[in-house]
Amino acid sequence: MACALDKGECMSEAGRRQILKHSFKLSSRDYLMGLSALYTAVAVSMNIFCMKSLSFGTPYILCDAGLIISWIVFLVSNIIVEVWDKRTSVVLISFAAVVSFVIMAIGRLIVFIPTLPEYGEQARAYALIFSNGPRTIIASVAAFWTGNYINVNIISKIKDALERKAKDNRFYFFLRAAISTLIGQWVDNLMFMALAFAPIGLSLYEMAWKDIMSAALYGTFIELFVESCFVPFITIPLVSHIKKIKNAEEAA
Secondary structure, eight states: OHHHHHHHHHHHHHHHHHHHHHHHHOOOOHHHHHHHHHHHHHHHHHHTTTTEEEETTTTTEEEETTTTHHHHHHHHHHHHHHHSHHHHHHHHHHHHHHHHHHHHHHHHHHHHHHOOOOHHHHHHHHHHHHHHHHHHHHHHHHHHHHHHHHHHHHHHHHHHHHTTTOOHHHHHHHHHHHHHHHHHHHHHHHHHHHHHSSSSSSSSSOOOHHHHHHHHHHHHHHHHHHHHHHHHIIIHHHHHHHHHHHHHHHHO
């Protein structure tokens, strides 16, 4: 009885360890949920960060602080296209754009809600952060969706063409990620700057066309450089890892 009991206890403990071991393994669905949450959080945050301008100590560079994290949305959408498909990425882009619009609109509306006099300084600081007017909010969402949609389409078309020719590899992955990001980010940055700050007399704060072009250009190359540094060490290994999990799930 003791041996049987001990054996039963040992087997029970081994079973618990096995359950614990497998319970912490992430499925492809878990990765998709995590990537989607990261994508949406960054999409919202970059529209708040963009209220601070950056010059990096030189009068020749002008861009907003949103570019510090904006490359993450392109990296994530590239991963989703590679592992899942274009449609999944487009759905995520659209969802994130709607969430960004709603958050920015609510943030702007809160500015007009009265507060107690003793919190006046806090209210003024909040108003500066959410000082985006309708023009800026619409420009931000439209540019975000358009730039990311173009990025997804380019990387998807190049991927499909290479797979049909059986020529796909890590180098071509890096190349299509760089090309799609370059074009997508350029469209995103230029469209936002033009719609939000073009000197057409619709806003109090507008920019000269040369400054708009400069900000879009510098922003694009900074974002491209940062993302390119992460592609070999994060994007490609993560895509490979999730694909193995997804293929195992489909084969099971």
